[in-house]
Ligand SMILES: Nc1ncnc2c1ncn2[C@@H]1O[C@H](COP(=O)(O)OP(=O)(O)OP(=O)(O)O)[C@@H](O)[C@H]1O
């Protein structure tokens with residue numbers, strides 16, 4: 219695996235919003251078959267970096283490249299799963315319809331979704347164990363169920379890269395476990411996965427590679443190597459973290 | 471039963487009925503997205519912003535629908551351009567342009583003597599003056615709006631509830647926001663003559679709000695909203711004919727009454743209905759709980 223060239227790369231990447239710097243000097247390689255966790259405090263630039271990788275924000279300096287080619291916008295092989303708070307969950311649409319919208323870009327605008335499309339969407343819902351709620355309205359879902367629908371919609375795309383913004387936030391343990399299983403399964407099929415999180419223990423358990431971010435990259439490497447007291451203090455500031463327990467989790 | 475058919479003996483009433491039914495259908499359909507996106511203010515603003523176009527066609531002569539259409543296109547583009555600057559938000563851009571453009575209309579009008587009557591018809595509609603040409607224009611523009619909505623239903627749905635994902639799939643949000651704005655402006659323009667500037671907002675939001683009380687399904691909601699809009703128009707026009715109430719007011723009051731009834735007594739979501747259901751099921755509360763299990767039952 220490690221001999222493969224990285225699928226996504228960042229080269230001296232910087233992002234400014236209205237002259238305020240959100241990201242600077244980011245150099246990064248994202249590999250296939252690997253789960254990369256982006257960690258950092260609020261405002262560290264995790265969401266910003268994910269959006270750059272998704273081609274949704276053009277970098278102010280430097281570049282993000284997909285298979286060596288500079289990204290100039292969203293790419294069909296890169297799937298982005300937004301933060302749950304980005305969505306108007308009161309909108310009157312069913313789980314199945316919401317999932318099907320993941321296919322909208324590649325289907326004829328004149329015809330309704332085909333029976334095959336619906337079967338594919340149902341399979342994706344089955345993969346995230348949401349098929350029994352296919353006809354439910356999205357406003358009837360719990361946070362964990364919302365996350366599952368997002369994931370199902372992303373699965374339809376079958377992309378090389380999956381970017382997720384805080385998929386584990388506000389989600390119960392069974393859903394977290396299901397998510398980990400699913401990400402692991404995708405990883406074994408060679409998908410590159412990048413997700414943002416605040417949960418160090420979660421990252422230690424799940425990720426192969428961790429990137430500690432606070433405007434720039436403070437440290438990167440395997441969670442076991444980089445989750446050290448001084449590094450975490452530099453990333454997060456003065457918060458108290460039990461590093462020993464984290465390293466135990468990482469080692470197990 | 472002749473009271474039902476009597477009004478139809480007059481050509482001007484036939485035109486009025488057809489016009490109000492068309493307007494009910496068009497506004498009902500696009501109104502669903504207006505209420506789901508929380509765009510009531512935009513709808514109201516657009517209807518006022520079209521005013522200078524109407525005045526100018528009056529001064530130069532010609533069909534006022536044409537002037538209103540041109541003004542609508544210009545205004546919706548300007549709103550898009552100003553709000554894209556990033557520093558000024560959408561709502562503010564709408565407010566500035568709507569007030570400015572309405573003021574321009576008033577100023578232009580003052581240059582013109584004898585416009586008071588026509589101002590009145592702009593504000594409150596003049597449904598009895600719908601000509602055959604007006605009907606044809608209304609039907610064509612209405613068709614454009616409905617076909618536009620149908621063609622871009624997925625994009626418009628996606629940008630209405632999940633903008634970040636929409637953008638991540640490469641959808642150009644600005645283009646589709648503009649497209650929606652344009653369709654909305656077209657719907658408003660063809661409604662001005664029947665219900666007038668002040669009440670067109672009601673045709674956009676009231677039937678859609680009624681439909682929202684009845685269903686959770688977007689497609690059904692659009693169909694219901696259009697039906698309720700058209701029926702309110704029909705009933706309102708009869709009331710107007712027999713009671714001498716201004717047509718716009720009669721139509722809007724009918725739509726409002728429908729909403730009031732549904733708000734209270736809609737089968738599932740009505741305020742009273744929900745209470746009653748709660749009472750009935752009080753001894754068996756488990757029957758009334760909508761169970762959404764996390765896992766399929768074994
Ligand atoms: N659209 C925007 N306009 C202006 N500034 C922005 C915008 N989006 C983010 N920022 C700023 O950029 C910085 C990084 O934000 P970002 O959302 O990437 O952080 P994050 O790591 O995802 O934070 P969180 O943990 O709170 O989600 C913050 O200082 C934020 O205020």
Ligand SMILES: [Mg+2]
Pocket residue numbers: 264265266383414
């Ligand atoms: Mg974030």
